[in-house]
Amino acid sequence: MQDNFKTIIEPFKIKMVEAISMSNKEERKLFLQKAYYNLFLLNSDEVIIDLLTDSGTGTMSSKQWAALIDGDESYAGSRSYREMKKIVYELSKMKHIFPTHQGRASERILFSCVVKKDISIVPNNTHFDTTRANIEYLGGTALDFTQDSEDPIFKGNMDLKLLKDCFEKNKKNIPLCMITITNNSRGGLPVSLKNIKETKALCDQFNIPLFIDACRFAENSYFIQQYESEYKNTSILKIIQEIFSYCDGFTMSAKKDAIVNIGGLLCFNDDKLAEGVTNQLILTEGFTTYGGLAGRDMAAMAQGLKEVQDESYLKYRITSTKYLGQAIKKIGIPIIEPIGGHAIYIDAKKFLPHIPVSQLPAQALACNLYIEGGVRSVEIGSLMFGRLDTSSKKEVPHDMELLRLAIPRRTYTQSHIDYVIETFEKIYKQKKDISGLQIVKQAPLLRHFSAHLKPV
Numbered sequence: 001m002q003d004n005f006k007t008i009i010e011p012f013k014i015k016m017v018e019a020i021s022m023s024n025k026e027e028r029k030l031f032l033q034k035a036y037y038n039l040f041l042l043n044s045d046e047v048i049i050d051l052l053t054d055s056g057t058g059t060m061s062s063k064q065w066a067a068l069i070d071g072d073e074s075y076a077g078s079r080s081y082r083e084m085k086k087i088v089y090e091l092s093k094m095k096h097i098f099p100t101h102q103g104r105a106s107e108r109i110l111f112s113c114v115v116k117k118d119i120s121i122v123p124n125n126t127h128f129d130t131t132r133a134n135i136e137y138l139g140g141t142a143l144d145f146t147q148d149s150e151d152p153i154f155k156g157n158m159d160l161k162l163l164k165d166c167f168e169k170n171k172k173n174i175p176l177c178m179i180t181i182t183n184n185s186r187g188g189l190p191v192s193l194k195n196i197k198e199t200k201a202l203c204d205q206f207n208i209p210l211f212i213d214a215c216r217f218a219e220n221s222y223f224i225q226q227y228e229s230e231y232k233n234t235s236i237l238k239i240i241q242e243i244f245s246y247c248d249g250f251t252m253s254a255k256k257d258a259i260v261n262i263g264g265l266l267c268f269n270d271d272k273l274a275e276g277v278t279n280q281l282i283l284t285e286g287f288t289t290y291g292g293l294a295g296r297d298m299a300a301m302a303q304g305l306k307e308v309q310d311e312s313y314l315k316y317r318i319t320s321t322k323y324l325g326q327a328i329k330k331i332g333i334p335i336i337e338p339i340g341g342h343a344i345y346i347d348a349k350k351f352l353p354h355i356p357v358s359q360l361p362a363q364a365l366a367c368n369l370y371i372e373g374g375v376r377s378v379e380i381g382s383l384m385f386g387r388l389d390t391s392s393k394k395e396v397p398h399d400m401e402l403l404r405l406a407i408p409r410r411t412y413t414q415s416h417i418d419y420v421i422e423t424f425e426k427i428y429k430q431k432k433d434i435s436g437l438q439i440v441k442q443a444p445l446l447r448h449f450s451a452h453l454k455p456v
């Protein structure tokens with residue numbers, strides 16, 4: 001660990017670089033026009049700093065690249081699978097460890113084995129979109145029970161009172177309960193170990209298995225070590241092991257805390273479930289020792305799962321996210337607090353009160369941020385979650401208009417982040433000139449990916 005310095009440095013040096021394609025404001029105006037004011041339709045080389053997502057956009061280490069070269073591409077019984085299994089077992093002690101190509105594949109396979117149409121209910125602190133979608137696609141009901149907690153940090157916690165009510169009413173129809181760490185849909189906010197332990201105790205009382213959506217298990221563990229006093233002197237590894245000791249299984253998108261560009265995991269203890277999962281996996285992903293991945297992908301995942309436990313890395317990761325959030329707040333731009341692990345959320349409704357919700361203030365801010373500095377972010381508001389009511393032909397807005405800046409792991413340096421902050425300083429000065437947008441073309445589902453917009 002670093003000595004007690006004010007400056008927390010990136011705990012890595014750069015061995016390979018990827019050029020950023022630079023552009024100016026006039027060029028970006030044209031790029032945006034061509035992309036119909038939808039940042040998903042930009043080419044990546046039209047972007048200077050890409051904060052669209054932290055999923056699969058992280059930078060692998062030299063040891064991960066070395067592991068990649070050494071990957072074993074055998075169809076069955078691959079050494080890379082065994083290396084990956086060894087580290088996953090060390091962390092979680094799970095009996096069945098299945099690789100998948102990414103998190104949503106784990107979700108689809110798990111739920112297709114346990115969800116019954118029009119009957120099953122799956123509670124969570126907050127379901128991520130793909131988790132919810134996979135349950136609903138199978139005819140199940142996905143319920144969210146996030147605590148409106150007094151706790152200043154662990155605002156991702158499960159609301160145990162609501163969960164108990166749900167268990168009491170629906171006990172027979174709940175095939176499993178989930179808890180998402182960190183709670184992505186609630187701003188990447190952490191869940192305390194106490195809350196995980198109490199959720200498990202409640203599940204045991206009702207004989208319901210507990211699964212963790214564990215994409216950001218290491219970031220969550222760091223928050224526990226820093227802010228849950230009982231764990232202040234506990235190593236990250238011990239915290240991770242304790243977290244997993246309270247669950248019966250987990251799904252994981254390895255594109256987050258395993259710091260790889262592709263990969264996922266589905267792990268649990270139940271032998272009967274393993275039979276169904278094996279069939280599904282072979283049918284749609286691949287044999288049980290590769291599950292839709294190349295051997296080299298599993299080799300890189302094994303190494304990433306070791307590296308992510310490094311406290312210097314986690315300190316830098318959480319501190320650098322906070323650095324960006326605090327700087328944006330200091331400029332006078334309203335952000336959602338407390339600041340989570342992987343992203344900053346800006347309250348665009350508050351920042352741009354002159355733009356009505358019907359004119360998509362968060363998307364307007366995203367477009368201006370792009371034009372001003374080439375910074376790509378993502379709208380989490382009425383473009384993403386609102387919808388067009390087909391009978392009244394009226395837009396039904398979302399309750400929040402947020403702009404998310406998601407930070408890829410080990411990818412940008414502090415000067416890149418300072419550049420983002422400077423872009424916000426410019427935006428702040430011209431906020432009154434920012435005008436709204438309207439949708440001119442949209443798909444019936446997941447419209448934000450492909451919608452065409454134009455300035456009002």
Ligand SMILES: Cc1ncc(COP(=O)(O)O)c(C=O)c1O
Binds near residue numbers: 128213254
């Ligand atoms: C909490 C959570 N669960 C599941 C997923 C889905 O993972 P993937 O994108 O690998 O399918 C994500 C992805 O962002 C996530 O954040």
